Amino acid sequence: xxxxxxxxxxxxxxxxxxxxxxxxxxxxxxxxxxxxxxxxxxxxxxxxxxxxxxxxxxxxxxxxxxxxxxxxxxxxxxxxxxxxxxxxxxxxxxxxxxxxxxxxxxxxxxxxxxxxxxxxxxxxxxxxxxxxxxxxxxxxxxxxxxxxxxxxxxxxxxxxxxxxxxxxxxxxxxxxxxxxxxxxxxxxxxxxxxxxxxxxxxxxxxxxxxxxxxxxxxxxxxxxxxxxxxxxxxxxxxxxxxxxxxxxxxxxxxxxxxxxxx
Amino acid sequence: xxxxxxxxxxxxxxxxxxxxxxxxxxxxxxxxxxxxxxxxxxxxxxxxxxxxxxxxxxxxxxxxxxxxxxxxxxxxxxxxxxxxxxxxxxxxxxxxxxxxxxxxxxxxxxxxxxxxxxxxxxxxxxxxxxxxxxxxxxxxxxxxxxxxxxxxxxxxxxxxxxxxxxxxxxxxxxxxxxxxxxxxxxxxxxxxxxxxxxxxxxxxxxxxxxxxxxxxxxxxxxxxxxxxxxxxxxxxxxxxxxxxxxxxxxxxxxxxxxxxxx
Numbered sequence: 001x002x003x004x005x006x007x008x009x010x011x012x013x014x015x016x017x018x019x020x021x022x023x024x025x026x027x028x029x030x031x032x033x034x035x036x037x038x039x040x041x042x043x044x045x046x047x048x049x050x051x052x053x054x055x056x057x058x059x060x061x062x063x064x065x066x067x068x069x070x071x072x073x074x075x076x077x078x079x080x081x082x083x084x085x086x087x088x089x090x091x092x093x094x095x096x097x098x099x100x101x102x103x104x105x106x107x108x109x110x111x112x113x114x115x116x117x118x119x120x121x122x123x124x125x126x127x128x129x130x131x132x133x134x135x136x137x138x139x140x141x142x143x144x145x146x147x148x149x150x151x152x153x154x155x156x157x158x159x160x161x162x163x164x165x166x167x168x169x170x171x172x173x174x175x176x177x178x179x180x181x182x183x184x185x186x187x188x189x190x191x192x193x194x195x196x197x198x199x200x201x202x203x204x205x206x207x208x209x210x211x212x213x214x215x216x217x218x219x220x221x222x223x224x225x226x227x228x229x230x231x232x233x234x235x236x237x238x239x240x241x242x243x244x245x246x247x248x249x250x251x252x253x254x255x256x257x258x259x260x261x262x
Numbered sequence: 263x264x265x266x267x268x269x270x271x272x273x274x275x276x277x278x279x280x281x282x283x284x285x286x287x288x289x290x291x292x293x294x295x296x297x298x299x300x301x302x303x304x305x306x307x308x309x310x311x312x313x314x315x316x317x318x319x320x321x322x323x324x325x326x327x328x329x330x331x332x333x334x335x336x337x338x339x340x341x342x343x344x345x346x347x348x349x350x351x352x353x354x355x356x357x358x359x360x361x362x363x364x365x366x367x368x369x370x371x372x373x374x375x376x377x378x379x380x381x382x383x384x385x386x387x388x389x390x391x392x393x394x395x396x397x398x399x400x401x402x403x404x405x406x407x408x409x410x411x412x413x414x415x416x417x418x419x420x421x422x423x424x425x426x427x428x429x430x431x432x433x434x435x436x437x438x439x440x441x442x443x444x445x446x447x448x449x450x451x452x453x454x455x456x457x458x459x460x461x462x463x464x465x466x467x468x469x470x471x472x473x474x475x476x477x478x479x480x481x482x483x484x485x486x487x488x489x490x491x492x493x494x495x496x497x498x499x500x501x502x503x504x505x506x507x508x509x510x511x512x513x514x515x516x517x518x519x520x521x522x523x524x
Contacts, residue, residue: 084317209362
């Protein structure tokens with residue numbers, strides 16, 4: 001099954017994705033078994049981030065080739081960082097490159113686990129059973145800021161830097177898939193989705209030694225490679241068996257222009 | 263006015279804090295003007311974290327003496343990090359020291375700004391107007407983990423590591439106050455709340471250059487000094503003009519004991 005959230009009459013509404021339409025739901029499929037209340041055509045839908053997580057976990061260096069490329073140390077155990085909900089945006093929505101960003105402005109194509117249960121001290125088996133489904137994330141990063149700043153606050157969490165979607169796929173062997181990133185239709189990055197140092201279940205077991213995970217939490221699993229983005233580009237991230245997350249890239253109007261407009 | 267959230271009939275309910283009672287409210291005072299639906303006595307209330315923030319911002323090094331003590335560089339501009347909602351707990355609830363924690367396990371007494379509006383590209387004046395009220399946070403930290411790990415995930419975000427409360431005070435000049443930390447009634451830390459390198463409004467202006475802040479977001483402002491905690495202690499953080507956040511400290515049962523119990 002494929003679930004997502006769309007904007008309907010100005011409200012965020014859960015939906016079940018069918019061939020032509022999105023069936024609007026009475027509530028969250030993570031929390032229960034909602035009923036269908038209407039439909040909107042897929043073609044005209046405004047897609048929202050598939051969930052607004054209570055906690056937004058992000059794994060950093062987790063693919064061997066990425067770690068070797070960055071000349072970083074191979075992690076000895078699973079660790080996580082965080083991203084911020086303000087940065088989330090939906091399938092089809094623009095990624096806005098801030099006016100002050102220079103140099104490398106990059107996409108990172110990531111598998112995302114969506115948690116479906118409350119869990120603490122999880123076993124591997126409980127960790128597997130806790131994943132409600134899988135989606136796709138683009139961990140957009142402004143590298144100059146990433147290197148200048150003490151934290152990732154603006155380099156990875158500026159508004160629109162975290163597209164997530166287009167839907168949550170509940171029936172897929174996510175680690176047996178291929179991740180492909182295309183810019184303007186041209187393949188730029190391709191890797192085996194499951195070629196991780198520590199997989200999502202390893203991370204859930206480790207996290208829940210100290211932390212309670214909750215329904216709707218998301219765990220972004222890192223990327224093997226990255227790719228430069230420019231205003232005017234369209235970036236598609238496909239994970240086979242899940243779908244395609246597509247976003248156009250825009251440049252932010254400079255502050256002086258914005259001020260003159262307002 | 264003083265607002266908080268309490269547990270009533272198993273649900274999280276907003277309340278307005280009066281002399282003897284907490285007046286239960288029909289909704290969030292941040293979003294509107296709720297009506298009173300009942301009361302519970304303050305003495306028997308179960309206090310919850312005053313808000314569950316969409317984004318949980320935390321300032322690191324921000325007091326001159328803290329920076330000098332840590333031999334860190336004085337920040338040239340405001341920057342923020344993040345904490346995670348799973349770690350939040352309410353006034354009166356236990357801080358649990360995980361079984362694996364050794365060495366320094368410390369309280370950090372912090373002023374917290376609660377945001378009341380949606381804002382982006384805020385001026386200093388808009389930043390001032392955006393703060394709904396002020397509360398108190400305890401940025402509990404396990405130093406060995408903080409130094410061992412790549413991120414702050416378990417050192418600062420383990421369950422119960424972020425007490426926040428007891429209420430949001432809307433009518434106080436927060437930067438003109440004194441922060442005092444007591445362990446078992448004895449004063450261990452005291453400093454001028456407003457003696458910051460960059461104040462909350464400087465941070466809001468800087469954050470909103472790139473990020474939209476939302477109603478309910480919290481901004482923890484850092485601490486000048488820290489203090490060791492042991493199981494059995496009670497830690498009180500008072501900010502004059504706001505209130506006292508009090509939490510007992512417990513040791514977590516070792517895993518073997520937990521397994522035998524379950």
